[in-house]
Amino acid sequence: MMLHLWNLVLRVWVVQAWVVGLLWAWKAIEAALGLPKVPDLLDAGWDAAPASGPALTVIVPALNEAENVGACLESLLKQEYTSLEILAVDDRSTDGTGAIMDSFAARYPDRLKVLHITDLPVGWLGKTHAMAVAARESTSEYLLFTDADILFGPDALRRSMAYAVASQADHLVTLPTLVLKRWDEAALLSFFQVCAMWASRPWKVADPKAKRDAVGVGAFNLIRRDVYEGVGGFEALRMEIIEDLGIARRVKRAGLRQRVAFGRGLVNVHWAPGALGVVGVLTKNIFSAFQFRIPLLLFACGWLLAFCVLPVVVIAPGLMLPAILTAVSVVSLYIGLGRHSGISAWNGLLAPIAALLLIYALLRSMVTTLRQGGVVWRGTFYPLAELKRHVAPMW
Numbered sequence: 001m002m003l004h005l006w007n008l009v010l011r012v013w014v015v016q017a018w019v020v021g022l023l024w025a026w027k028a029i030e031a032a033l034g035l036p037k038v039p040d041l042l043d044a045g046w047d048a049a050p051a052s053g054p055a056l057t058v059i060v061p062a063l064n065e066a067e068n069v070g071a072c073l074e075s076l077l078k079q080e081y082t083s084l085e086i087l088a089v090d091d092r093s094t095d096g097t098g099a100i101m102d103s104f105a106a107r108y109p110d111r112l113k114v115l116h117i118t119d120l121p122v123g124w125l126g127k128t129h130a131m132a133v134a135a136r137e138s139t140s141e142y143l144l145f146t147d148a149d150i151l152f153g154p155d156a157l158r159r160s161m162a163y164a165v166a167s168q169a170d171h172l173v174t175l176p177t178l179v180l181k182r183w184d185e186a187a188l189l190s191f192f193q194v195c196a197m198w199a200s201r202p203w204k205v206a207d208p209k210a211k212r213d214a215v216g217v218g219a220f221n222l223i224r225r226d227v228y229e230g231v232g233g234f235e236a237l238r239m240e241i242i243e244d245l246g247i248a249r250r251v252k253r254a255g256l257r258q259r260v261a262f263g264r265g266l267v268n269v270h271w272a273p274g275a276l277g278v279v280g281v282l283t284k285n286i287f288s289a290f291q292f293r294i295p296l297l298l299f300a301c302g303w304l305l306a307f308c309v310l311p312v313v314v315i316a317p318g319l320m321l322p323a324i325l326t327a328v329s330v331v332s333l334y335i336g337l338g339r340h341s342g343i344s345a346w347n348g349l350l351a352p353i354a355a356l357l358l359i360y361a362l363l364r365s366m367v368t369t370l371r372q373g374g375v376v377w378r379g380t381f382y383p384l385a386e387l388k389r390h391v392a393p394m395w
Helices: 002-037 069-077 097-107 126-137 156-166 183-199 225-230 233-237 243-253 274-290 294-312 317-341 345-372 384-389
Strands: 056-062 084-091 112-117 142-145 150-152 171-174 221-224 258-261 267-269 374-377 380-383
Touching (some): 002 183, 002 294, 002 317, 056 156, 069 084, 069 097, 069 150, 084 097, 126 233, 142 156, 142 225, 156 258, 171 243, 183 274, 183 294, 183 317, 221 225, 233 243, 274 294, 274 345, 294 317, 294 345, 317 345
Parallel strands (some): 056 084, 056 142, 084 112
Antiparallel strands (some): 142 221, 150 267, 374 380
């Protein structure tokens, strides 16, 4: 009886292993065909992008970012794109953030303006409120929402605006380049990028029929003003923690022109020191990506376990071939993304460990949020019931 049961379990496991391997192979083939279709703004065709064009306002909200905001503003002030104004928003900072912003504004009064926010209205997240206030203060045709810890290459806006105009983009994301200072950061974040292609395919973002394939990144969310206002702006996402993806989904659902582009070194971000630092960042906001729905998050954990951890546990000859198929497919995805991100494909060997760390981050985010009864975001506590009431639709 026990032998029969074990044989049955083994057959099921073999079938499951082949299903996983074939799905990874399908994803690898799809990415190999699709990724080359995503424009790369470093291509020679964009070298001659003009230095002027439609008026652009860059909005930089910051709360206690004294360590980073100066370098961010300096990189924006060095931009080769001249049709530019910068709105820096000091969102209730208690450190030197506001003073640093003011010092830059005094030196560049024609290009940089500072808004100081001292109070947060009821029913708003601090960041969405800061960006909504800044958007109302500007009149430019295009708005770029970014973060205070982003460093821009001098040609980032020149190339991005040229592509936005040429492609008639209503919303454009120039994908950021990860600044990696430790091997464990590279292992976890490169795995995160690979997994993201299951949720949203970059090569399908421009397809208006692919409604689920929307991309929004806090480091670089460029949007036409009329489109921003047409989808409700951040007023429609007042309590949305992952507001960058929220507005991207609204643009996509409206059937508007969404674009995404590579550009290694144009937009640079360092997430956090070390893998555990990345886990700490994810703890604060990753549960909100699942709309605070426990079954959905647990399904994601099960998927990671089945697709990224179990395939490497080879305990029978029948599992060897599907395990090899899975490993080759995963590494090929790392290679494809590495051409644009610069992250070594050798990190694919650490994918199972990265998957376990990501599962830990997901569960930690869920447990922490439920235990606290809400989320502490940028120094303010938001009750879970209120966040759920205002959560944006996933698709």
